[in-house]
Amino acid sequence: MFRRNYVAAAAPSIPNKPAIPYPVDTAAGPMLRYQKSLPRLPVPALSETLEKYLKSVRALTNEEEYAKTKAIVTEFQNPGGIGEELHKRLLEKANNPNVINWLEDWWNETAYYGYRDPTVVYVSYFFAYKDDKLRKDPAARAAAIVTAALEFRRLVVEQQLEPEYAKKLPLCMASYKWMFNACRYPNKPSDFELTFDPATNNHMTVIRNNKFFIIDLVKDGIQLSTSEIESQIRKVYKLAGNTKDPAIGALTTENRDNWTDYRKLLLAIGSNEQLLKKIESSVFALCLDDTSPVTRDEISHACWVGDGRNRYFDKSLQFIVFDNGKAGFCGEHSSMDGTPTARLNDFVCDSIAKNKINHGSPNIRSNLPEPERLNFTLNNDILDAIAKAESNFDSLVAKHDLRVLAYQGYGKNGIKKLGFSPDAYVQMIIQLAYYKMYGVSRSTYESAQTRKFAHGRTEVCRSTSVDSVNWVKAMEDTKVPLEVKADLGRKAIQSHVKYMSEAVEGRGCDRHLFGLRMSLKPGEEKPAIFTDPTYIKSTHWFLSTSQLSSEYFDGYGWGEVVPDGYGIAYQINANVISFNVVSMHLNNQRMCHYLREAADEMKELFEHTQAKEGRVPAKL
Known part of the structure; x- marks a missing residue:
């Protein structure tokens, strides 16, 4: 059972005049002018998903566990087997012209409305x-x-709100109907x-x-x-x-x-x-x-x-x-992820701070009802x-504890100066902090939004990888040279960037596997891939993470999704990284300490090695 869905990461940009390759629906308002042209959520090739799944679980298993899981996956994808049949059923649903998004009804029911x-x-x-x-x-x-919220509502109701974009492509705006x-x-x-x-x-x-x-x-x-x-x-x-x-x-x-x-x-x-x-x-x-x-x-x-x-x-x-x-x-x-409401709240705060809204007359009408x-x-x-x-x-x-760490050593500007993706970099801060605290790497969920597709919501970016495990182990090993640590760190960050870029394209492994599982008919036996201890372990999200950022927010967050795990929401603002840590009293104060320590050590590592290479100044 899903404990909750996950707030979609990284608020999208809203450029003025993006070059859009989609036809415009002139009958719709600006907000929905691309809605009918949005592509459908894809169903990845079965072989692609299973390869990605195996690669991800390799970071969480020993040799014996991985060998068993690999054999189970091989059996699942045998020609004419159950995996092929489930994939066929899923494709039939996805290709149904009456189905806008093959995941939508299953996800809404399982993650939200059926959740008790x-x-x-x-x-x-x-x-x-x-x-x-x-x-x-x-x-x-x-x-x-x-007043500011009502102005945003007016833009939504009149469909005058500019769509959001990611890499110059419009995002689905359908969920805005559930806002007001x-x-x-x-x-x-x-x-x-x-x-x-x-x-x-x-x-x-x-x-x-x-x-x-x-x-x-x-x-x-x-x-x-x-x-x-x-x-x-x-x-x-x-x-x-x-x-x-x-x-x-x-x-x-x-x-x-x-x-x-x-x-x-x-x-x-x-x-x-x-x-x-x-x-x-x-x-x-x-x-x-x-x-x-x-x-x-x-x-x-x-x-x-x-x-x-x-x-x-x-x-x-x-x-x-x-x-x-x-x-x-x-x-x-339930019906709306975090990016639309982050935009609403950022609009509210920004409009007030910059006095961009019409507050109306200072006079108060005498006939207002009580x-x-x-x-x-x-x-x-x-x-x-x-x-x-x-x-x-x-x-x-x-039973819960919430702690906020406002790390002021550097933020988005400093991370970019080091030449890294801010989100992937902070994910590695979290990976290193967890390893420092527990001496092991465990399954980590980062929300990746799939709103470039019609009625898209989220996919999982699996943050724990073979590369991230190799790197955190090296970071805690005093015998490993700094240059080697830096190279492994760059590889871990790049690995995360690659997985995230595929996830936002609807090519993660988790939603596809979920769709295959939901394609089982009543009474059919659940395939071994879904009862395998490795699958269960890899979807037990010890770290449930997501990013949404605004210079107007002092906090953002939600709860953990498993009793022995953490919910870590974070903001990457210009000069501050904020972490909101929630757990069932798993010593959040110590986790915040390790997050700070990890951020410090990564800064020192990459400053030192890149300065030595002459690529950036010695200090941010």
Whole structure:
């Protein structure tokens, strides 16, 4: 079972006038003008996938284990065998003209909607913003965030948003439909998601002290100005008072089957169904927390999970503002990966910082309606459910530890000066840090986005390679000369670059193998390749990693995917590398120490050897 999907790595660029080889759909708006022309997600050749798989597991196995796995793979791809048959079935699905993306339905069901563990910790993710020096008052900051988010929404709704690009090719923009006015719904045996008409749903949900309020963002056909939004938010603070209500939002932190049952209890009483629909159909949620986090660890933890009460985790977008004016975001991951919401949040922060949005008139209209308080009807069964949800949430979160390392020795600029791909370089920092801590290299997942294909999401880039293992061992061996270490390091980094470049082309091994496994018919025996201990070990992601970067974020992250592993999200900004380390108390502080030590040692190594070769200055 998948614990969660993985936030797609490396936010795409948005050039002004890329040379696009695809025809333009003139009937669509700018945002979707290339959508019909996007290629379909390919199905790699079976031999290519199995060769890549064997090469990847060689780094994780001894001679005996590898020999057994190689024999199993050889049997799987025998002519006329089960591997060939499964590949044929997969090709039939991929070539079906009615199927946009052969992976989509299987992945959404297995990784998300059919997944029953809580979305909190295992699925949702966060961005923590840097401070707004001009808006330390929470109501003022919240209002500015709302105005900026509404401008981004306008671009999406009117389809005026410029598509994202990677290597001058447009990326799929289909997932943007799940950004605003969207909500996930608990359901057995599988959840689903709904969107609501943006033309008739121009209200936002505001949560304070576990109490829900609705603020209409349009009055008499005119969107509220930032001053008007701020005025309405201040009313919410006043109306919410200093007492807390029973935390209906805590129900959204529950196991999905439990939440399904609890929601039915809610719907059966009074006007709760109509009240829930107002939340579900809202543009987004604004959570006004009563805490004042200060450190990076504190604000990251508060954006990631908070106290589990003052939230509605099924909403696709939750903006969070704290009493000291700090702010951030929490995203529901099911229908939308991290690159679109990273773009949204970067746009929000950049627009505010550079005063690029129209805040409207400073005057406040006298006829604005009061924020609407949602007064839910609760009985003892629902109150018991809330108490259970709170207890389960507190227990789950207590099992986890989150630490942030803001490494300020150098960043993207310094890595490029050394002549390396920043992402591949940082992946090797993580590999070296893990080896320093455990004395062994283990399976590592890095998310690679496949949005160059229609409805594409992610593929796995397997970061642990034979080359990375050889390099980390050499780094910890005092007998190995620096020049040899540097050569092995360059080879490891280049190996990662090659795998990533193939993964974003849909030519990793993991999604193909997943598709083959899903092509089995009911009652068919699972082939040995999928029960092989090596396969199980190679997909047990001790390190689940991903990169998204913004100069406006002070934190970004999510949880681990296996109990004995780490979730390491990282940002590679101009002069800083930020690591967000989450695990079930696997000594994250020590992992942060080794990440810092690894980054220092790599800098020293490549500075020394390249300076000796006369290729770069001795110091960055």
